[in-house]
Each structure stands twice: as C-alpha cells, then as structure tokens.
Amino acid sequence: MSISTALLNRLRDLTVARPRPKPLRYGLTVVVIAMVAIVQVVLFGSSAPWFLYTPAVVLLTLFLGRGPGVLATIISSLGAGLVVARSDLPLLLTPVHWSASVIFLLTTLGLVVLVEALRTALLDADRLREEREKALVVTAEREAFLSGVLGSSTDCIKVLDLDGKLTFMSEGGQRVMEISDFNDVAGCPWPDFWQNAGNAEAKAAVEAAGRGEAHSFIGKADTYQGTPKWWHVAVSPIAGPEGHPDRILSVSRDITELRASEEERERFVRLAENSADFVGMARTDGSLFYMNDAAKRLVGLEDADITRLMIADFFPPEQVETVAREVLPAAERDGHWAGELDFRHFRTGELIPVLYSVFPITDASGALIGYGTVTRDFRERRRAEDGMRLMNGELAHRLKNVLAVVQSVVSQTLRTAPDAETASENLGARLVALGAATDVLTGSSWRSADLHEVATRALAPHGSIGERILLDGPAVTLKPEVTVAFALALHELATNAAKYGALANGAGTVVLEWSVTGEGNDAILSIAWCEQGGPPVSPPTRKGFGSTLIERSLRSYFRGKAATDYRPEGLVFELEARLGDAATVNE
C-alpha cells in the first residue's frame, strides 16, 4: 500500500470514529480555535489573521462534524476580527476588514458544508462497505447451502436454455448420469439423451416450458456410460426478470429400481391372473376382494360383481358349516388346510368337486388380514377315479370268471384223464392256452381279441407259425366271451394233430383259414382247420374231453354249426356262425 493510500485510510478511520458527545466536541472546538488564535497572534501578528483558521475549521468539521465546524467558523471570525479590531473605530473594524471577515465567514461556512458532505460521504461509504461485507457473507452462505442441496440430491437437476441445450447439471445429476466431466455434455441438446417415445416427450416438454407450461413424463434414457435407466422427468420454465421464461429447469428422478420392483409385483399379479387354478382372496370377515379369471369361469361368475360375495356363498349349504367351523379355523391355526370339497356353480347350481386349499394372509407385522385360496377343479380327477373303480370292478369280475373257467377245465381234465401224470400234462398245456388267450384279451382291456393274434398265440407252442401251421384270413375281432373257448379249442386241435395228425410226422401241415361272407352282423363267419400230409386218419374210438370241448363249446359259444370230418387225407374241422354272435363288427 502506498503512503498516500495509507494516509487516506488513516484519515478515514479517524473520520468514521464514533461520534463523541456534544459537550466534548464543542469544547474541543473552542480549545483548538483558541490555540490557533494564540499561534496566529504570536507568529503572524495582524496581517491576514483569517487564513490560519481555515485549515483548523476544515479539520474540525472533518473530524467532529458540522456543528463544531460552524461554531469554529464563528469563533474564528470573531477571533480574527478581534486581532485587527481598533477601539478607535466606530465599527471596530475598517470596512476592508469587515468585508474580509464576512467573506471569510461565508466561504468558511461553505467550506464547512462541503467538508461535512465529504464526511457524510465517507461515513456512508464505510457503512456501505460494512453492509456489503455482511451481504457477501450471507450470499456465500446461501450459495454454499444451495450447492450443498443440489450436490447431495440424487435427482438429476439440469438447467437448459430455451433451445433445450444443457447449460447446467447438478453434481448429483452428473453422478447418476455417470458423467465425469460436465464439459463433455455442456451445450448438447437434452432431448438427444432420450430414445424413442422419450425423445418425443422431451422435445414436447422443452417446447411447453418455453410457453410457460410445466410438463412431466416417464421415459428410458441411457447414462453417459450406456447404463439403461428409467426416469420420471419434471420440466418447468424458469422465469426471467420480465416474467417470461428464459431458461428451463428439468429434474429427472431415477425410477429404475422402483419399476423393477413394480414389474416383479406385476409378474405375481400376472401369475395369479394366468393360473388355470381358482385363485381368490377374502377379508377376515369372509367378504371377497379378488378372484382371478379362472376362478370366475369355474363357478360361473364371469361378469358378476364379486365384492358382494362371501366365502360361504361358494359352498353348498351342507358344507358351509364345515367350512366355517373346521376349515377356516384350521387354516388360521395351522397355516394351511387342504381337502376335497364341493363348490356350487352360481348359475346352474351343479356341484363341482374341487381340491380346496386355503391359507391365511398376513400383513407385514403378522396380523391376519384375510384368507387366500388356490383351488383345483377336481372333476377330471373324480371322473378318472370313478372310471378306475369301475374298471377295477370289471377286472375283478373277469378274473372271477376266468377262475371259474379254469376250475371247470381242471375238473374236466381230471375227470377224463387215465392217470395223474397224463392229467398233469394235459392240464398244464391247457392252462398255457388259457393264459395265452387272456394275454390277448388283457392287451385290449378285455374288450376284444384279434382272431389272427389269438390263433398265433394258442398255436405257437405246437409248431412254427408260417411253416407247419399256416394262418390265413381277414381281420376279425372276436368277442371276449368266445376268445377263451376258441383258444382252448385250437389248443386241443393242435394237441391231437401232434399226437395223431398232421403235426405227428415231420412233413404234415395245418392250415387254419377263415372268411367272412356278407355284410354287417348277419354276415357268415366260416372257420376251417385243415390237416394234410400227416399219417392216415381214422375216426377215434373215444372222444376225450378235448374233442368234446371242441365241438360242444364252440357250437355253444359261437351259436353256430361245428363239425369234425375225419377225411382220409387229413382231419377237417369246420365252424360256421353269424358274425354278430361271435365278433364285434367294425363300422
């Protein structure tokens, strides 16, 4: 600091010093002027006595104010006048001296006024400086406060110009947008950050803000590093000094996580909505508040207002009490109840067997807020169970029948066999044939048996099919009732052929051929067993059970004609029956 500035500062400091009390100031004035007067008289005598007072007055006014200055002026004028006053003059002063005094008084007063103004200005300047300093502190604090707020907010707070170009982005905003240096994006058009629909919305928002309207939207925008995020944006105009928008404020909030959790929640809602099971929820008083579409379809409530329904309305009257007294309390107690109940269709009234599964719904603190159910339509299952029970019953019946037939075959075999060994052999072979027949039947759930297949299985133990035993005929489906007898008969024929007929030597063959003549149930089924190439044939002397069985049983089961012809070239057995009596006719 230069010497003059230092001096000026010193001067200013003295000037703005606290005003001293009046008596002190005026007293000091008098003393100073008195001293000046003495000095003047001592040093300068009576020549121009006024000039020494001027600097004193100036200084006094500067340091002590206008009042003292005026007083000093008056006293100075008097003092100076006294110095040149002569008692011999009538006015005490010569006219020249009077004019000089007056001039001195006036100019000095003027000087006092000027100096006073200077003093005031200095005081004001000082005051203003102090105020400015205070204001600066306040402003600095406010700025620190605001930038602290902006900096800590995680929202991306941006200021755009009216063209939508970025002029400012908060610190927090730069963080969430993953921008390391704002200069990278300064001046860029803000809508460019947005994709697809968001871009159009951003542009529209900028335009609206220019018109003075606030606008908000949700859109997808990638950060500067490319991370995709979802934002909720609020765009509003910043009014300038005249009141028209001259800048735009854009505040964007990252809602990616919120959206993710909403999407997750939506997934659960969609799960319930799309489930094929009955999903429903009710309050603790039993009133319903949710049913998915599958639920409404199951009980015929497609377009109904479900909020007026109670849990009890879904069950038939005889089950309502069970539900209220046992099911719901058990669910509350154990956390779950599942069992077979019936729902009642709201339109038709029919009972719908269901697997009812109910559980309590609790809020976050564990208090009961209602009941939820995921219930499965059990009709198919019931039908399947009933069907199985029926089938089991049928199978049991058929089994008993087979056993009765076995019993008869055993009893008749034992009755006609000459000894135990023969009996055992015959019985064994017959039971095998019986087993083969039932195999074919079981394959079709005891509904039918293909003639060819029955013949193949019954005859296979006796000779290779296709070489020594030939089968030929159309597809015929035998009724279950005739199948067993047919198989047993074939077995007997083959056994006899192996003992006495075409299968006894190494060259003979057996042809089993059948044909259907005519149409529908009245068509004639003709079956023929022809042996050839075997040893010479002669009619048997005794007809064992086997031969009897062949003719009698086939005649009975097929309700047709059956006869054995002992031709010399080979035995021929023929059977003729109405197709409808022995077989099932396909459409």
Place this chain on the structure above:
Amino acid sequence: MGQSKPIGSNTILIVEGEALVRFDMTAFFEERDWRVFEAEDADQAIEVLDQRTDIRVVLIDATVSGRMDGLKLAHYVRERFPPTLLFIVSGQAPVPQEALPQRATFLPKPFDLHRVMRQIEQSPVTP
C-alpha cells in the same frame, strides 16, 4: 299252482351262460346219476320249466340274460315252485340278502360243487 311237497327225484336245472363252466357242472351231476337240464339263458330255462315240474334243484348264474336276468329268474322259480332248492351264483358283486328270494343260497364264483352237493343231500326229501 305251486307244489307243496319237496321233490324227491334227483333232477337239476343248470342255468349258466359260460359253456365251459356249464359242461363241468353238468358232468359233475351226471357222474352222480343226476338228471341234468341245461339252459344258457333265462329264456331256455323257462322253456325247460314249462315242460317239467319235478326239478328238485335249480342253479342259476345271476348274470345270465334273456327276458329276465338271473336274479329275477330265481324269484320266478321260487314263486312257481316253492319246494325247489335254489342256488344263485355270481362272479360279480355279492347279491345282498334282501334281494334274494326266500330259502336261496348265494355262492360267489368260483364255488365248490361238492359243497353244493352236500347241502342238497342234507335238505329234507319226502318221497
């Protein structure tokens, strides 16, 4: 119309649709010198009953068909020939007591013919 005396002759009517089983039963009784009449269904059975009035035992499979089923046939026999010994057999679910005619024995299939024979021999016969 019905007789009141038990029938003394050893005649039996067997009403059974399954030929093999019927043959066996027929042979069983014939071996023991019984006179056996066979019927495949209710119609054939009634034909036989129309011709003969001295049949001592009637054995009916409840599952036979015809103008009536085996159980109805049994009731018919009981009404028309009160002294007849009635045996009802079936491979299906057992017939409950209330559905059977009076003094009829129900036997599930397969059943023991010897037991039937014993029961017949123990029942009173008046010449």
